Amino acid sequence: QVNLQESGPGIVKPSQPLSVTCSVTGYSITTSYYYWNWIRKFSGNKLEWMGYISYDSSIYYNPSLKSRISITRDTSKNQFFLQLNTVTTEDTAVYYCARWPFYGAFDYWGQGVMVTVSS
Amino acid sequence: DIQMTQSPASLSASLGETISIECRASEDIYSNLAWYQQKSGKSPQLLIYAANRLQDGVPSRFSGSGSGTQYSLKISGMQPEDEGDYFCLQGSKFPYTFGAGTKLELK
Numbered sequence: 001q002v003n004l005q006e007s008g009p010g011i012v013k014p015s016q017p018l019s020v021t022c023s024v025t026g027y028s029i030t031t032s033y034y035y036w037n038w039i040r041k042f043s044g045n046k047l048e049w050m051g052y053i054s055y056d057s058s059i060y061y062n063p064s065l066k067s068r069i070s071i072t073r074d075t076s077k078n079q080f081f082l083q084l085n086t087v088t089t090e091d092t093a094v095y096y097c098a099r100w101p102f103y104g105a106f107d108y109w110g111q112g113v114m115v116t117v118s119s
Numbered sequence: 120d121i122q123m124t125q126s127p128a129s130l131s132a133s134l135g136e137t138i139s140i141e142c143r144a145s146e147d148i149y150s151n152l153a154w155y156q157q158k159s160g161k162s163p164q165l166l167i168y169a170a171n172r173l174q175d176g177v178p179s180r181f182s183g184s185g186s187g188t189q190y191s192l193k194i195s196g197m198q199p200e201d202e203g204d205y206f207c208l209q210g211s212k213f214p215y216t217f218g219a220g221t222k223l224e225l226k
Contacts, residue, residue: 045206045219046219047208047217047220049216062214063214092201096163103168105210106163106165106208107168108167
């Protein structure tokens with residue numbers, strides 16, 4: 001059973017970095033041809049794909065975030081991480097991690113973690 | 120970026136009614152289109168991928184169709200458990216982009 005679980009700080013102050021962890025169980029993040037993604041959902045239900053780290057550690061970011069985002073992983077813990085720098089209130093959202101298999105759609109998602117940017 | 124225009128924004132359906140939700144892409148996405156259902160407080164569930172392929176475990180009353188820039192999700196016979204938000208996703212070109220969503224309610 002594939003399971004993804006996000007964990008994060010809840011509240012982040014403006015201009016500080018936002019860090020969220022995705023812990024994956026039931027499936028190795030190094031299995032070929034799978035991509036591990038970050039997606040966020042704003043109030044009003046708008047969804048934004050943020051980027052991925054692949055099975056072979058290649059990375060792709062949404063150009064709208066490219067200067068602020070970093071996605072890394074720890075294969076020994078089967079986790080991957082999101083860091084978003086210099087946050088503003090507009091980064092307040094529910095952050096999801098999700099798996100993208102070779103056939104092309106997010107098939108497993110975490111429950112999401114709400115992150116609020118506020119002083 | 121590819122823009123995904125989803126309609127309607129909200130929909131109310133009677134039990135057993137057949138409904139359709141549409142997504143139009145700003146350019147050809149070559150059937151790289153998925154549909155999701157999301158219930159309040161839950162993670163999105165994949166219904167359809169590659170425009171018309173039913174994800175394992177999804178009831179057969181859900182179906183997808185379309186090509187090029189026009190795609191649709193059909194629910195053949197609305198059930199109470201089908202209430203929720205539905206959205207489309209294009210996976211043809213980076214950055215992946217989503218439709219704005221449709222809120223489906225039981226009348």
